[in-house]
Amino acid sequence: MENKVVRQLISNIISLRVGIKQFYFQRVKELDLDLTYEMVQVLAVLWREGELNQQDIADAVQKSKASITPLIDNLCKRELVERIPDPNDRRNNKITVTAKGFAYQAKVEPIQQEFLDKIIQDISMDEIKELNNSLVKIRKALY
Known part of the structure; x- marks a missing residue:
């Protein structure tokens, strides 16, 4: 029984990851930004x-x-x-956002806010904190 519950949790985590990716893909596509989800992740960082x-x-x-x-x-x-080029290490480059990249930020931030709003719509902050703590424990158990 325990294995079944853990497997369902893992399945739900994977499904959530796919859902997040699809959410961003659809919204970015609607804005005709020609970006993948992974590109949005890099830009957001x-x-x-x-x-x-x-x-x-x-x-x-x-x-x-x-x-x-x-x-x-x-x-x-x-x-x-x-x-x-990194002046301290010739083997490395620093990656920086251009003016055009910052213009995209204004277009993508509402998508990020919509995503966050959807999450907190039906889930309390206490539930989110509890879930976050549980996910941290799971991640620590794996490393």
Whole structure:
């Protein structure tokens, strides 16, 4: 019985991840922004944190550095971010948002707010805190 409950929890977590991705994909598509969910993740980290190196971005979005490279390449092609050589380490580049990238922020932030509003619509903050604490415990158990 316990295994069944845990498997259902895992299934629900995976389903939630897919649902989040679909929500953002649909809203971004409606705005005709030509961005993938993964690109939005990278931009959101840079909007929040400012200039970062590729490894820091990969860590923040929980992807490998190698999988971040094509995302950054595509964001550079769209002129939303740019690579700036790191003066302290020639092997590294800093990734920074361009003016056009910041203009996208104004378009994407309402999507983020809509997403958050949908979550808190039927779930109390106490329930969210409890769920968050449980997810942290699960993550710690895995590492």
